[in-house]
Amino acid sequence: MASRDELSLxxxxxxxxxxxxxDITSALIHAGWSEREITDxxxxxxxxxxxxxVPRPVQTVSARDFFVYxxxxxxxLVGAVNLVIVLQVLVDLLFDNDGYAAVGRIxxxxxxxxxxxxxxxxxxxxxRRRLARDPALLRSAIRKWMTYIALLLAAGTLLGDLIATIYxxxxxxxxxxxxxxxxxxxxxxxxxxxxxxxxxxxxxxx
Amino acid sequence: MxxxxxxxxxxxxxxxxxxxxxxxxGPEYARRVEQDRQRVFDLDVLADQITCVGQVKRVLPDNLxxxxxxxxxQEANRNDAVTNAPYRYTVLGPDTFxxxxxxxxxxxxxxxxxxxxxxxxxxxxxxVCLERRKFIAD
Numbered sequence: 001m002a003s004r005d006e007l008s009l010x011x012x013x014x015x016x017x018x019x020x021x022x023d024i025t026s027a028l029i030h031a032g033w034s035e036r037e038i039t040d041x042x043x044x045x046x047x048x049x050x051x052x053x054v055p056r057p058v059q060t061v062s063a064r065d066f067f068v069y070x071x072x073x074x075x076x077l078v079g080a081v082n083l084v085i086v087l088q089v090l091v092d093l094l095f096d097n098d099g100y101a102a103v104g105r106i107x108x109x110x111x112x113x114x115x116x117x118x119x120x121x122x123x124x125x126x127x128r129r130r131l132a133r134d135p136a137l138l139r140s141a142i143r144k145w146m147t148y149i150a151l152l153l154a155a156g157t158l159l160g161d162l163i164a165t166i167y168x169x170x171x172x173x174x175x176x177x178x179x180x181x182x183x184x185x186x187x188x189x190x191x192x193x194x195x196x197x198x199x200x201x202x203x204x205x206x
Numbered sequence: 207m208x209x210x211x212x213x214x215x216x217x218x219x220x221x222x223x224x225x226x227x228x229x230x231x232g233p234e235y236a237r238r239v240e241q242d243r244q245r246v247f248d249l250d251v252l253a254d255q256i257t258c259v260g261q262v263k264r265v266l267p268d269n270l271x272x273x274x275x276x277x278x279x280q281e282a283n284r285n286d287a288v289t290n291a292p293y294r295y296t297v298l299g300p301d302t303f304x305x306x307x308x309x310x311x312x313x314x315x316x317x318x319x320x321x322x323x324x325x326x327x328x329x330x331x332x333x334v335c336l337e338r339r340k341f342i343a344d
């Protein structure tokens with residue numbers, strides 16, 4: 001069984017030999033490759049008459065990207081969780097004027113936010129400036145993976161929030177306090193989802 | 207769109223930090239709350255000690271002088287650790303007594319941060335008391 005590397009090599013050799021893309025496609029289909037695999041492999045080479053064939057830019061992976069994006073998304077995760085905790089405890093205090101533990105949770109949450117919020121802000125704005133200066137950095141595979149992981153977590157949280165809301169409705173616990181707390185989770189998770197969904201949309205216009 | 211979301215997040219975080227700090231107070235307030243919690247904890251241990259002694263001797267002590275802890279129990283603090291003022295002990299009846307302390311923060315405002323809140327009796331000013339009944343022997 002041939003690997004994708006061999007497929008890429010075959011396409012390169014075929015293009016060098018002057019074969020048309022249609023001929024290459026039919027030969028590969030005949031050999032058992034799927035149309036999606038062929039399209040992806042052919043897409044790696046620019047459609048130009050220039051020889052040898054010109055490769056299109058590919059995604060990059062670097063240790064620096066891993067450090068920056070893992071830190072940024074880690075901070076986002078910790079900060080978002082603590083933002084929800086602080087706001088939910090404030091809602092609890094609004095309805096139930098009691099609880100030493102609640103005060104402790106607010107103190108810890110605020111401490112986390114004081115550290116994570118400015119750091120996230122700084123890292124995000126700094127990275128945006130770098131991306132604006134050098135669009136080639138948009139091809140970072142790690143950046144793309146981290147963004148999709150953030151989308152996955154935000155979507156999972158939104159679904160969990162929706163399930164909890166329906167469950168509360170069915171069990172008769174659908175109080176104003178619950179609505180506010182579920183709303184906070186929905187707003188934070190929904191905001192993060194929209195933010196990164198829009199960011200991907202802006203970077204991948206196709 | 208993303209600019210609005212980004213600004214919205216910044217505002218939400220600023221709101222959470224601002225309101226959170228406003229609700230829990232600053233470091234000095236937290237220190238005073240901890241001191242008040244220690245005072246109420248001391249009152250609880252002291253009241254337990256008096257109850258225990260009262261049970262063994264079948265009568266409540268007249269004052270706290272010479273009060274010894276029951277076997278296996280910890281010695282109670284009789285003075286405020288910060289002001290060194292003695293906690294006040296008052297016999298209310300043959301079986302009931304109260305121990306009181308002055309708190310640093312108005313007990314009504316600090317009530318949410320105090321332990322044993324169901325047993326606490328709020329007096330005037332910053333004074334709180336624990337009212338207890340001696341275990342009545344057969």
